[in-house]
Amino acid sequence: TQLLEQSPQFLSIQEGENLTVYCNSSSVFSSLQWYRQEPGEGPVLLVTVVTGGEVKKLKRLTFQFGDARKDSSLHITAAQTGDTGLYLCAVPGNTGNQFYFGTGTSLTVIP
Amino acid sequence: DAGITQSPRHKVTETGTPVTLRCHQTENHRYMYWYRQDPGHGLRLIHYSYGVKDTDKGEVSDGYSVSRSKTEDFLLTLESATSSQTSVYFCAISEIYNEQFFGPGTRLTVL
Numbered sequence A: 001t002q003l004l005e006q007s008p009q010f011l012s013i014q015e016g017e018n019l020t021v022y023c024n025s026s027s028v029f030s031s032l033q034w035y036r037q038e039p040g041e042g043p044v045l046l047v048t049v050v051t052g053g054e055v056k057k058l059k060r061l062t063f064q065f066g067d068a069r070k071d072s073s074l075h076i077t078a079a080q081t082g083d084t085g086l087y088l089c090a091v092p093g094n095t096g097n098q099f100y101f102g103t104g105t106s107l108t109v110i111p
Numbered sequence B: 001d002a003g004i005t006q007s008p009r010h011k012v013t014e015t016g017t018p019v020t021l022r023c024h025q026t027e028n029h030r031y032m033y034w035y036r037q038d039p040g041h042g043l044r045l046i047h048y049s050y051g052v053k054d055t056d057k058g059e060v061s062d063g064y065s066v067s068r069s070k071t072e073d074f075l076l077t078l079e080s081a082t083s084s085q086t087s088v089y090f091c092a093i094s095e096i097y098n099e100q101f102f103g104p105g106t107r108l109t110v111l
Helices: none
Strands: A005-007 A010-014 A019-024 A032-037 A044-049 A055-058 A061-065 A071-076 A085-092 A099-101 A105-110 B004-007 B010-013 B019-025 B031-038 B042-051 B054-057 B064-070 B073-078 B087-094 B100-102 B106-110
Touching (some): B019 B031, B019 B087, B031 B073, B042 B064, B042 B073, B073 B087
Parallel strands (some): A010 A105
Antiparallel strands (some): A032 A085, B064 B073, B087 B106
16 A cells, blocks of 8 residues: 555646646655656655645745645646656655655656 | 765666665765665665664565665665566665655666
């Protein structure tokens, strides 16, 4: 059983469109991270959210942590080809030293 | 970019042979991690280290061992490689638990 469920698994959109991807769980977390991974490279941290209901913006990317701290969403406005990649969410384990990742959403932005 | 290198970047080996992957950091971060990434499973933690000679198992540690004799180096060893260990392996480092930096990955194929 996957601790973190990400949806959709694959998403292909035209440049300029908006999109939202989700990271869901039945567990409560102290924090949640979003990473982007480009082909052939390691994941890169985009943001960490720690407070229920928190919204963080990173240029055209908007991240929201659910009120109950069980889920999160990532919204991209006016997608660009440079947004193409695998988007992963991650949460810390009970000890805080381990991390658990979702299976990711693979986003392709078509010019 | 955080100073993390992995070697080799690509390796093809045969079933039953030993394999060692190396992760080297220049950031003096305390925590180091080994993950494997497979389609449909996302990133899964194999082992991690919280200091020199201090290591612990992750969720998929069977068939793998690690060693950390210096702050900057974290080695992952497959004592007897199997085809199920064909994967992309990522090393990550962290100084605080909610921010990881990943290396470029090692693509391992076991025939």
